[in-house]
Every structure is written in structure tokens, then in C-alpha cells.
Amino acid sequence: MSGRNSTTTVGSLPDTTAASPLVPVALTWLVWAMFAASIAALAVRVRTGFAWELPGVVAVDGLTVLMWVVVTFFSGIVHSYSRRYMAGSRLKTSFFVTVFGFTVAVMGLVAADHLALFGALWLAMGLLMARLIGIVSGWEQAQAAATVARRYFVASSALLVVALTALWWATGATTVSGVGAAADTLGGPVWLVAAGALVLAAMIQSALVPFHGWLLSSMTAPTPASALMHAGFVNAGGILLARFAPVITVDPALMLAVVAVGGASAIGGKLLKSVQTDIKGKLGCSTVGQMGFMIMQAGLGFFGAAITHLILHGFYKAYQFLSAGDQVEHTSPSEGNRHTTGRVTSAVGVGVTLLTGLAGGALFAVLTGKGTQVDSGLLLTFFVVFTTLHAARNAVQHASLPTAARYGAVPAVFLPAIAIYAAVYTGVSALVPVSPVTTELTLLHGVIAVVFVGIYTGIETGVHERSQRLYVALLNAGQPSADTVLTTAEDYNEY
Known part of the structure; x- marks a missing residue:
């Protein structure tokens, strides 16, 4: 842009041990x-x-x-x-x-x-x-x-x-x-x-x-x-x-x-x-x-x-x-790439994603006791389900494995991960000097959950991409x- 020519010299990486302050x-x-x-x-x-x-x-x-x-x-x-x-x-x-x-x-x-x-x-x-x-x-x-x-x-x-x-x-x-x-x-x-x-x-x-x-x-x-x-x-x-x-x-x-x-x-x-x-x-x-x-x-x-x-x-x-530099190298643009939200279109893929999310939430509830009663713990487990759904969806869509192996690997990887998360959560909670303060679920809690699910589902299905006004606002x-x-x-x- 400046009209100046520059010469790029590529050499070895700096030696961190030589002349280091x-x-x-x-x-x-x-x-x-x-x-x-x-x-x-x-x-x-x-x-x-x-x-x-x-x-x-x-x-x-x-x-x-x-x-x-x-x-x-x-x-x-x-x-x-x-x-x-x-x-x-x-x-x-x-x-x-x-x-x-x-x-x-x-x-x-x-x-x-x-x-x-x-x-x-x-x-x-x-x-x-x-x-x-x-x-x-x-x-x-x-x-x-x-x-x-x-x-x-x-x-x-x-x-x-x-x-x-x-x-x-x-x-x-x-x-x-x-x-x-x-x-x-x-x-x-x-x-x-x-x-x-x-x-x-x-x-x-x-x-x-x-x-x-x-x-x-x-x-x-x-x-x-x-x-x-x-x-x-x-x-x-x-x-x-x-x-x-x-x-x-x-x-x-x-x-x-x-x-x-x-x-x-x-x-x-x-x-x-x-x-x-x-x-x-x-x-x-x-x-x-x-x-x-x-x-x-x-x-x-x-x-x-x-x-x-x-x-x-x-x-x-x-x-x-x-x-981040490695990510740039692996996501270099090409003529075949286009900016869009990926979707899991296979019925089997959708089923694996949903079942993995629900199973992950159930496992978390069993291991931590959260979500087994109608209180704010239920919402905590609810969000664990959605987090698992999101991660499982990405894995089903992007994992470089044969289709059958990918569908089998998703629950095999994510369910143990949820178990580890539950164990870490239990250990951290024992160290935090604040006991959980559960509250009763109200209609407003339900409204928040419904709105969250609705918007999240809209994003995952790409509905938000259809509005130019929303795109400009974002x-x-x-x-x-x-x-x-x-x-x-x-x-x-x-x-």
C-alpha cells in the first residue's frame, strides 16, 4: 500500500539461551x-x-x-x-x-x-x-x-x-x-x-x-x-x-x-x-x-x-x-471454502449428538447430585447438556474419521470427559469456601431456559444467517x- 518494496529474510528461530537478558x-x-x-x-x-x-x-x-x-x-x-x-x-x-x-x-x-x-x-x-x-x-x-x-x-x-x-x-x-x-x-x-x-x-x-x-x-x-x-x-x-x-x-x-x-x-x-x-x-x-x-x-x-x-x-x-499461528496455517482460505455455519444433516449424526448430550447430562446429575431435584441444580445440568451437545455436534461434523468410527467415538470420548468434569467440579467445590446456594425454579427461570434454547437452536440451524439486518448489527x-x-x-x- 505504501509503494515500498521489502525483502523478507527467513532464518533460524532465535536462540533463547544466547545473549538472553x-x-x-x-x-x-x-x-x-x-x-x-x-x-x-x-x-x-x-x-x-x-x-x-x-x-x-x-x-x-x-x-x-x-x-x-x-x-x-x-x-x-x-x-x-x-x-x-x-x-x-x-x-x-x-x-x-x-x-x-x-x-x-x-x-x-x-x-x-x-x-x-x-x-x-x-x-x-x-x-x-x-x-x-x-x-x-x-x-x-x-x-x-x-x-x-x-x-x-x-x-x-x-x-x-x-x-x-x-x-x-x-x-x-x-x-x-x-x-x-x-x-x-x-x-x-x-x-x-x-x-x-x-x-x-x-x-x-x-x-x-x-x-x-x-x-x-x-x-x-x-x-x-x-x-x-x-x-x-x-x-x-x-x-x-x-x-x-x-x-x-x-x-x-x-x-x-x-x-x-x-x-x-x-x-x-x-x-x-x-x-x-x-x-x-x-x-x-x-x-x-x-x-x-x-x-x-x-x-x-x-x-x-x-x-x-x-x-x-x-x-x-x-x-x-x-x-493461533498453527490455526491460521490449517484454515487458509481456498476457493472451496465459504463462510457459513456448518450443520449436521445426517439423521444418524443428529441422533448421536442428541443422545450424547442427554447421556452426558444424566451422568453429570448422577455423579454430582445436581439436577435430581426441581431447583436451580436442574438448570445447571441443563446447561451441561447443551455444552455437551455443542461439543458433540462439532466432533460429528469435523472429526477426520470414517463415518461409523466417528459416530462411535463421540460418546466414547465425551461421556468419560463428562465424568472427569464432574470429578473436577466435586474437587473444586470442596476447596471453594462457599456452599452451593440452590434456589427454587420460577416461571422466569423457565422463560430464560426457553429463550436460550430457542436462540441457540436458531444459531445452530443457521436461521440467523437469513437476516441481513441482524448480520449488520452483529x-x-x-x-x-x-x-x-x-x-x-x-x-x-x-x-
């Missing part, structure tokens, strides 16, 4: 040492139930050590991957320091008990992530993306400050644990302000619709930073709701609203993904939808399920982003901020 090497080893220490702390917690606290400041419980293991593992992977990814970059040391600082901030957040410390670390976490998004100082689009993200994160922190102040005002407690202990006294306008602000803060941080703009505008971040963002940062909304579960569960009406908000984002993310054409954009919209499922589980009162979801989603998205809603879009490749030259 000391800081990246030291921080990588330190993070993996922290991971090993976190594993040891988790083992001690599981075997002895030991908990440690600095009264009024930090409290290390089961959720804390579990998240330490998860966070340090993802951070270790990102540090190790970045040794080669950032090799030769003048930003290497700055990038590693910021990633390590982000890791420490998250580890502190999940251990923080004092309300002021929790709020400060929440803000620090957001500012450090915004720094990673705009790590290339000379790139205008990266700086614009960092500015967009920073505004959202500051807004989230401001809402959290409102919530924490209201909770302190209502209970007189200055700690997260103190607020939880006094939750029975909450109610009225002050509680409503606090609970509403908590939910909004979680929605922004987890990029739920309509606050997904910062996530779709953050594609200027280096790939390992994107992996850390989608595998860890966006999960903070689930951690926030789990920490303040006693506040959220005061009123079933608020919990129902949280379910509705999560459901809207789960469907919205899937719709937005259907009009994306680039790998990172699709992964971003997928995250929006998956965070919606996480918030739904919290709204149903199953905070252990929400934590399980964010952990498994973290593993999945870390892998997806770090292998295309507009899925656009990043205009200032963050790179229109000329020559505008980006780190060196």
Missing part, C-alpha cells in the same frame, strides 16, 4: 518455583485443611491456594513461551516485568481479605493488563487499545470501590470475611447498590455483553499477553462473585438477574463469533460467550461450578492463543474501537 530468565525460573510452592500448599490444604491468615489483611483458604496453582501455571507457560516469542525485542525485559507483576497482583488479589487491599489489587491488575495491551509504545493502535482497556478497567475499579464502601457502611466490616459473616444483616437500598456494583464490576472485567468492546479492541497485545488475558484476567469476574457470594445470594431475584445477564452474554458471544473472520476475533467472541456461562453458574448459586469453568476455560484459551457490535484497527501494515514497525 537476566531478568526474563530469572523471572521465568521464579514463576515456576512459585508454581511448585503453590502445588505444595494445595497438597497441605487438601490433606490437613490448614488455613493461614494475617488477621485483617490476608486469608489463605482453599480457593486461594487453588487459584495460586492455576495462575502460576498459566504464568509459567506464558513466561516460557515468551522467551522465544520476545527474543530480540527491545521490550523483552519490560514485558517480562509486567507479566510477572500481573501474576503477583492476581495472587495477592485471591488472598486479600482487607477491603482496601482487595480494591487496590483489582485496580493494579487492570492497569498492568492495559500496560501489556499497549506494550509497544511507538504503535498508535496499541496505545489506543490500551487507553480503551484502561477506561473500562478504571470504571470496573470505581464500581468495586462503590460496592466495598457500601458494604463497609452497611456492616461496619473492613474485611471480605467480615462482610460475609454479616451478610444476614444486609438488605435495602445500600445492599442493592453494593450488589449491583459488584455484578457490574464483574461484567466489565469478564467482558460480558455489552462491555465486550475492550476485549475485541485488545488484539494489539502480544500473543502470550492475549493468552494470559483470556486464560486468567477475564476470569476475575468469577473470582469476585465467589468472594462476595454471601452478598450476591441475599436475594433470589438478584441471582435470577445474574443468570439472565450471563445467558445474554453466552448467546451474544456465540452470535458475534459467527460473523468474525479472523482467528483472534473468533477467540475473543468465544471468551465473551464462555464468561457468560461462568456468570450464569454463579447466578444459579453454584460458585464451585463457576470456578471449575474458569479453570478449564483458562486451559483451553491458553492453548488456543498460543497455537458485525457492528463485534467491531473493535476504530482507533485500534491497523489498516496499513507499515504502520507497525517495532524497530
